[in-house]
Amino acid sequence: MAVNSQSPSAGAAKTSLLLLEAPPADYTGDEVVCEMGGWDGSNKKSVDAAGRGFEEWWKARFGVEGDNDDEGDVDGQDEADYEGGDGSTEEREVGINPEWESKDHYKVLGLQHLRWRATQNDIRKAYRKLVLVLHPDKLANNPNAPKDIDAAFKRLQDANDFLSNKDKRVIYDSEDNFDDTIPSGEPADDADFFRTYGHLFTSNSRWSCKQPVPPLGKSEDNLSYVHMFYDFWSNFKSWREFSVDDPDLTTEGCESRFERRWVQRKIDKEKKKKKNDENLRIRKLVEQAMKFDPRLIREREEQARIKREQAEEKKRKEEVVILMQCPLF
Secondary structure, three states: OOEEEEEOOOEEEEEEEEOOOOOOOOOOOOOOOOOOOOOOOOEEEEOOOOOOOHHHHHHHHHOOOOOOOOOOOOOOOOHHHHHHOOOOOOOOOHOOOOOHHHHHHHHHHOOOOHHHOHHHHHHHHHHHHHHHOOOHHHHHOOOOOOOOOHHHHHHHHHHHHHHHHHHHHHHHHHOOOOOOOOOOOOOOOOHHHHHHHHHHHHHHHHHEEOOOOOOOOOHHHOOOHHHHHHHHHHHHOEEEOOOOOOOOOOOOOOOOHHHHHHHHHHHHHHHHHHHHHHHHHHHHHHHHHHHHHHHHHHHHHHHHHHHHHHHHHHHHHHHHHHHHHHHOO
16 A cells, blocks of 8 residues: 655655555455554555555455456457467467558557547557567567568557657647648539538648537538637637758757757747748638638628618618708799
8 A cells, every 4th residue: 555644844745655464355345444553643644555455355346357457458458359269369460561661650550540539548559469469579480570570579669659759749740641732712612612611621620729629511500600610710729730841950969058059949940930831821721711601701792782771771861861951942
């Protein structure tokens, strides 16, 4: 058990381990209480249950069988996923094909169908399962194994380490197989607008810090939804980040902190420019969509019609006033 002890005077927490025997098999309570010798009660102590003995008691207490940990167990559940009827490890295609040489980290882990949608749990599970396939001990006598087994296993580790790094993955996902093009021509008709711009907004919604992102909708949507949609995109906040184009522009190898700061300022400046360009691209997409959106076109036409009628009515009233002021002969 882990014991967190805090002294009222010192205010600093101290963590230590206290080894206890497992609770009796017939114990049905939810807490384990023990007497700690030498404790005068002046210090407050919180006890967190832990250890193999408590785990076995907890499983028996709540009727849990096996390991339900979502993290997976390399030597347990994950290995069972690869066991065939004869108990041998299945030689999956993703494990023995040349994908380990790919520069695509997602493809190496077999997550090319998810890519940026893959969660950290997806990455962790994919890696642990592939370890059972590409581990040098597993491939020692496999005729389909890569020629350089150690290099294949290291490539798998590199892909996992890279995608598990939040900062590196943000930049990788930001530049990963995405079309930034925005069409400049006017849509042929309403259906062409919703098809073209619906796809554009859906694809760009992946960059939104706020999820879920409202879809473009359809021609029959009411104006309140239309305005809500464009308000969302007008205040769009993107998590997209970019790397620098110059591979030599790096702080590695800088001989002094002044040189490192100078290089870092250049890197930040280039990244900021790319971020501004991205914001301008999104703004252009929104403004162009608002220009061609048939729902807003109808609204603008209706507003123009009302404005014309109001102007005509005002002019008519003014003419009536003038006529009433004219003397009669």
